Amino acid sequence: MAGLMGDGRPERQDIASRAKVGLVVLGGFVALLFAIEVANSLMMGALIRTFGLRPRSPDGLLDIFTFPLLHANLNHLLSNSLPLVIFGFLVFLSGLRVFLTALAFSWLGSGLTVWLIGNGVTVGASGLVFGLFAFLLVRGFFNRSWRQILLAMVLFMGYGSILLGALPFVAGYVSWQAHLGGAAGGILAALLLRPRDTAVVGGS
Template sequence: MAGLMGSGGLGERRTIAARAKGGLLVLGGFVALLFAIELFNALMLRSLNRTFGLRPRSADGLLDILTFPLLHANLNHLLSNSLPLIIFGFLVFLSGLRVFMTALAFSWLGSGLTVWLIGDGGITVGASGLVFGLFAFLLVRGFFNHSWRQILLAVVLFMGYGSILLGVLPFVAGYVSWQAHLGGAAGGVVAALLLRPRGGVTGARS
């Protein structure tokens, strides 16, 4: 019995280690792609922003939802998004690829649709909506999952990064897109809600 428990614990540690390695590879690769796009965009005199940036309430703008988080206004804009994107994305990825992809997809779509619907009319670019979505997912999922460890992590993250949530307010965000932040955060909350464990499954496991 002790041997079974020991092998189970070892298997769990191996799973976490594999997810950590996969998370670093996926997030590192994604951020590297963003930097490659930023370099090409700079060489093209930011023409990609005009072509693939998100234009609210236009028919073509619906397709821009798929591309606008990949573009940035400048290098500093990208740098400001890169570290929190890696940190939050990595922490989400520790729960598995399916969880990460679901949180990312809802953050992406929530951010894009909100900008398309209520954007101020300018062209919006940047991955900050993804940052807000992944962050919001990490903040609320523990309450949906009834997991004290995830709630504790949420408290630590809120203490360290909670001030960024002010970016969803129109009078605080300034020249950045509060609509992208708000929509991304909403998408992250929806993803956490959809991924919560079913009551029957939880009872069966216990």
């Protein structure tokens, strides 16, 4: 009778499968952002004027769902693209549900914060970048996973300086509100996705 193999092959295959799907999803999302940027340039910035987030405007609530898809210019998009792919890919390795939850909370957290306390029309995916990054930084502590904590330490050493962009006296002309709200959303997502302790009830 054949025994079960304990070499971890199913787990490695699952991670490899997630990695492939993650690259496709993140690559497709960034490609969409570039397509929107081209269209916006051809339309002389009309998309930003229509779908950029307008703080404290009733119509601006709908802009929460569109403003991360738009960028002020190509350089703005390029600065967001690489960290978005890196952080999004690393989150995606934990599964589609985890990725979508972290992305949704980062998106909404960033948008609601800008709508409440932002200044001027705001666009850009940097709030998503901050949210996914914050998620990666804290999830290991909620999950009690030394591997995720180690990854968080490596990411912090490499990218930790970007967190300064969530401070109003450092961010300058960029939207620190979007950064702060996105990071808060990422942390909340990690908290909600933490493992639940299950109680075992024994009989006498």
